[in-house]
Amino acid sequence: MTRTTSSAALALLQRYFLLLLFAAVVVGFSIKLPDSFATVLNFRNIVGNQAVLAILSLSAIIPLVGGQFDLSVGSTLGLTSIATASLLSRFSAPLWVAVLAGPALGATIGWLNGLLIARLGLNSLITTLAVATVIVGFISWYTEGVSILTGIPTALTDMGSNLWLGLPRPLYLLGAVALLVWYLLDHTPYGRYLQAVGSNPNAARLVGLDVGRITVLSFVISGSITGFAGVLQVARDGGANPQTGGSIALPVLAVAFLGVTSIHPGRFNVPGTLLAVFFLATTVSGLSLVGVDNWVESAFNGAALLTAVALSTLVGRRRAGA
């Protein structure tokens, strides 16, 4: 049965292709740039800077598993970070209130998205794009375009910049979120029901699943995780910028779809998503250290999204035996 062996080998290669590519990128840049790329500082920078993007991507794959897009992750990130910073700075709220307000506000926006999509049956791309646009308008009205930079307690900013055991603290938070999302998707009945809804909503309804409730809940969970990322953004920046999150939705999608191609090919999965985040960030970091201009990041992300979508579509067709 050579055909089975070769297709098993192919499947294995497919699973770890991105990991191999990642390793090649790291080794390649390390050899070329031993003094700037292959340093603890650069590693800490990448991890620290990408923690928010990684958490957002994990948040975005939850509705995606259920077959729905969420283009409002970026503006929800912006709004929750403004809300957190504003509570601390303008209203002198206790830290715990401000920290809980982010996820709570994110969950509310998710609930609204979910209701519009699941109960009214609106298209998720259009709905979340519209909600995102409204939020952006609201942010610029509320902040008048000015960043909130004062009154952020050091207890919060320490979370964003200090180290624990030599690793940036945001990495631990990312680890916790990753564990949570992995548990939710792979180890709870809810995660499996969400997969069923994403695979075939009609059949899901006929096996007795409450498709509407499952869909709404996916947006609520995703929104609260995005809100948590908003709080972390404040901790990283020591404040909140009204521009935050404006252009992050597309990199998030690039990461999510690139993640589909690896580890568990054919479906949105946590390890694949993490791998995709750090592959993209490391490559971009290496390229900019080599001296390539800034525009490369955007072009590279776009190209990666295109490649990822093409690959995952082809993988899907192969798996479907067509």
Next chain:
Amino acid sequence: MEASPSSDRDLVLRVRGIAKTFPGTRALDGVSLDMRRGEIHALIGTNGSGKSTLIKILAGIYAPDAGGEIAVNGTPLGPGALTPAKAKEVGLHFVHQVPAVFPMLSVTENIAIGRGFLTGPSGRIRWAEQRARTARILERFHIHGTPDMPAGLLGPADRTLVVIARALQDLDGAHGGVLILDEPTASLPGPEVDRLLDTLRKYADQGQAILYVTHRLDEVLRATQRVTALRDGRNVGTVATAGMDQSKLVSLMLGHAVDRERRQDAYVPTDDPPVLAARSLAGGAVAGASFEVGRHEVLGIAGLIGSGAADVQRLLYGTLPMTSGEVVLDGRPFRPEGPRAAIAAGVAYLPPDRAHEAEFPALSLRANLTAGRMERYFRGQRLRHDAERSDARVLIKRFFIRASSTEQTQSTLSGGNQQKAILARCLRDQPKLLLLDEPTQGVDVHARIEIHKLLREAAQGNTAVLVVSSDFEELASLCDRVVAMVRGRIVGEVKPPSLDSHRLTELAHFAAESA
């Protein structure tokens, strides 16, 4: 065959010795067919007789096996020469059961689409001329409508006629080629059927040859001059309709052979109260149906598309609201709000459209077997994947599912194994009532026998089975008792020894007039 050389000038379609082999089956075996100008020619046959394969060959979708001959207007087209584009070019026009109408677009636009608009030098559409042209077409094709109205406002028969007009508009009165209608009346109400048939008659009088594919034998008698029957991929006769009656048509279609597998063991009614009792059930296309399903019984409902048989299942599964009537399930009143309520009451449903309603194609076989039932594997705050896999393995064995592992992607299984997986999911919790709609559609012969065996076993266990099928041979072999449904009402009941596909075909096709 009655091919007279004198009529060669009128012969628009000549099919000789066409065969088509699929892996494992011979769908067509030497089929011949002649079509003359101005005739309406019926093509009949049971499911699986080869009708749709023949149509797809004429449409250029399938290439026939080497050796046969197809000629349109005297031009021979060798195997492989007939592509969809070629079929259109030589004048073979197809209209399907659900006509391709764009309801939001105007009648003018609907007729121009696929043919092209009349445009001016700048590329703009010359609307005035286009409308005038449409008005002429509407008149010529006897369509009740105006050029500017949205096609969605047309009556059902007129929608079909618009699609016919779209195909034939260029012939400008000189009707050539063949118009092939595939079950055009399956979802039309009675008066609309009359109107469509009358109008087709007028086209034929102008010289149009029409191949009329249908299950409705009363329409064959009313509207056609000749009828060709297919059975098991063979042409079993082309005869003039004039000398036929209902039972002769059924005999022509089914032959005199007995059903391949027929139930020998008679069902012995038990003293237990029925598992399901429906009284004057109504909703959807069901207009007051009363029936009971006994313990250990397999009850069939024989009905054509649109008869309401499929809606009985949807009412009982809660996906279609009951407008009136009473249902008692296992001694309790039963009126499900939705699938969840139906499942909780012990009802399982196998829908007719596996790809759209039953399976999760991209997920594993295991996930398809356990879909909707994950709570039981969630213990100690995590999913017990081992328990799930071992349950899946048990089901795979019990239901004879052939798969490389529990993790094989559902869509890569064969049709029969996909269907057995869905059946396994339906039966795994021993429902009180199992609803099946076309349980062996798209399934090979072997898997079909296995599925029947599994269903008999389930009935001997504690599951009452209610099965809807348009395959009457299947109903005759599978069921203890069959009721026939026509226009939402039950018009007859058949039990062994008189339970056979002839009797069911007569009831389901002809009770229409007596009902």
